Structure formats: C-alpha cells, structure tokens
Amino acid sequence: MDKQVEKQEMINENIKEMGQMPPPPNPIKSNIQCVTIIGQIEGHQAMPPQNKATKYEHLIPQFFGFMENPEIKGLLIILNTVGGDVEAGLALAELIASFGKPVVSLVLGGAHSIAVPIAVASDYSFIVPSATMTLHPVRMSGTVLGVVQTYDYFDQMQERIVEFVARHSEATSDRFRQLMLDTGKIAKDMGTILVGKEAVSEKIINEVGGLSEAVLKLKSLINENERKDQNVL
Numbered sequence: 001m002d003k004q005v006e007k008q009e010m011i012n013e014n015i016k017e018m019g020q021m022p023p024p025p026n027p028i029k030s031n032i033q034c035v036t037i038i039g040q041i042e043g044h045q046a047m048p049p050q051n052k053a054t055k056y057e058h059l060i061p062q063f064f065g066f067m068e069n070p071e072i073k074g075l076l077i078i079l080n081t082v083g084g085d086v087e088a089g090l091a092l093a094e095l096i097a098s099f100g101k102p103v104v105s106l107v108l109g110g111a112h113s114i115a116v117p118i119a120v121a122s123d124y125s126f127i128v129p130s131a132t133m134t135l136h137p138v139r140m141s142g143t144v145l146g147v148v149q150t151y152d153y154f155d156q157m158q159e160r161i162v163e164f165v166a167r168h169s170e171a172t173s174d175r176f177r178q179l180m181l182d183t184g185k186i187a188k189d190m191g192t193i194l195v196g197k198e199a200v201s202e203k204i205i206n207e208v209g210g211l212s213e214a215v216l217k218l219k220s221l222i223n224e225n226e227r228k229d230q231n232v233l
Contacts, residue, residue, distance in 0.1 A: 030101025031073040032218060033066050035059070036080075037118060041092070054081065056088040063095050070105065073222045074102040076214060077122055077186040083113025083134075086157060093117035097168060102221035107131045107205065117161055118124035119205065120169040124217050126209040129196040132206065135179045136191030 037059075060139070066072050077096065083089065088126035091160030096103055096118065112134035113170055127133070137158055159212035162180070179192040179202065199205040207213070 025153050031071060031222065032076055032215070033072045033074075034076045034078060035062070035066075035077050037092070037115070038080050041080055041084030041089045041114060043088025045085070053084070056085070056092050059092060060095065063099065067100060070224050072101070074104070074218045075099065075122075076218055077103060077105040077118070079105060079107050079111040079113060079119055080109035080114055080131075081115045081118075084117050086114050086161070088129070089114030090117060093121040093164060093168075096121035102218060103219040104214050104221065106197075106209075106211065107133065110134070116204070117164045117168070120165055123221055124207070125169075125205045126207050126214045126217070127196055127199050127205045129208055131199075133194045133199050133217065134191060135176070135194065137180050148208055165204065169205075175202065176204070200230070 037054045039054055040055040041053045066075060075096075096105075103122040105119050105125045106125040107119050107125070108131055110132045111119045111127075112132070113136065116133055116135060119127075159182070160174050162177050165171060165176050179194075181190060182192045183190050194202060194204070197208050200208055207217075209217075
C-alpha cells in the first residue's frame with residue numbers, strides 16, 4: 001500500500017512540475033506520448049510564480065528520452081499557449097521538427113506568437129474550430145537600447161520565424177510576413193488573429209479537427225513509418 005501511495009505522489013508531482021502524465025500502464029498500453037505546451041513558454045527568464053508556464057529546459061531532456069524509447073512511436077503535441085520567450089519557443093520548434101518519429105500537433109484554445117512555429121513544426125497539424133492563432137512581429141517589453149542595431153536584431157529574429165513557418169507549412173514567407181505586419185486586424189496593434197478554419201485557409205495549419213482526428217492521423221503516420229522501416233530491412 002505504501003508503494004502505491006508513493007507511486008501516486010510521484011505521478012502527482014510529475015503533473016505539477018512538468019504538466020505531463022506518465023505513459024498509461026498495461027493493459028491500456030499506448031505507443032503514443034502526449035506532450036502539453038500550455039500557459040507561457042518560459043525561457044531564459046523565470047516567470048512570476050502566479051504564471052502558468054511551460055519550461056523549455058524541462059521539455060528538452062523529455063524529448064530525448066521519447067526519441068530513445070523504442071516503445072514510443074510518435075508524439076502528440078497539444079498546445080494552448082500565449083507564446084513567450086522567442087529563443088526558447090524557436091528552440092522547441094526545431095526540436096520537434098528534427099524529432100525523427102511521427103509528430104502531430106493539436107491547437108486547443110490558442111497557439112499565439114512564438115507558439116505558431118511550434119504548431120507547424122510537426123508532421124501534420126490540427127486546430128479546433130474555436131481555437132485562435134495570433135501572428136505579430138517580434139516585440140519586447142522593458143528597457144532596450146534605442147539604436148539601429150537593436151532593430152536590425154529584431155528584424156533578423158523575425159525573419160528566422162518567418163522562414164521556419166514557411167519551411168514547415170504551406171504558407172509562403174511573403175504571405176506570413178503580410179499577416180504579421182497587418183495593421184487592420186488588431187486594435188492598436190499590428191498583426192492578425194486567425195480563428196480555426198482561417199488558419200487552415202491561410203495554409204498555416206493542415207486541418208480543422210480535434211483529439212480523435214489528431215490521434216487517428218498520428219496512428220496512420222506511425223503505421224506508414226513502420227512500413228517504410230520494414231521495406232528498408
């Protein structure tokens with residue numbers, strides 16, 4: 001009984017700190033690992049304790065473990081995030097894009113700002129009808145050096161995001177940049193909010209769908225991947 005209590009406490013701590021459920025036990029054994037990216041993406045600066053945050057340094061070793069685990073055949077990435085640290089978000093997007101196993105993403109609620117590259121980094125992406133995605137230029141709060149080099153750096157960082165999204169979705173870099181810089185869609189700001197099917201119409205997300213569609217697609221990609229491996233052998 002003590003072991004069961006200890007095991008449950010470990011599970012609860014894992015959920016609290018990482019926002020992750022452990023792989024389901026037998027007999028409900030799955031070869032899919034679910035990863036949630038919620039709240040704000042925390043990078044080089046710690047968020048205030050009252051903020052809900054996904055810490056990218058927690059996810060990096062987890063992704064390595066998932067990649068090395070032969071029992072895990074694919075990842076389901078579920079996003080509901082306002083964005084956050086640009087460098088950390090782009091690092092997570094590159095990690096997902098280079099994972100080496102089938103990955104499907106599902107946008108619930110919202111995938112805003114730097115979460116857009118994370119959403120498109122998967123092999124196939126879904127968005128529920130009510131979810132939103134906010135596309136806007138790179139910006140920073142707080143004190144910055146008011147010199148030309150600072151704005152050049154912002155522009156360079158923004159282009160990294162634009163090119164990543166263009167490489168991993170069907171949206172062109174010109175169209176994505178146009179949506180980011182639009183001044184007629186967000187009051188007192190610059191950018192565009194896309195709701196559900198609008199993100200699909202703009203060719204940023206592959207399909208409108210929910211959890212069942214995302215899981216079915218991931219299982220299909222896993223089966224396809226295993227058939228390729230058998231043909232190679």
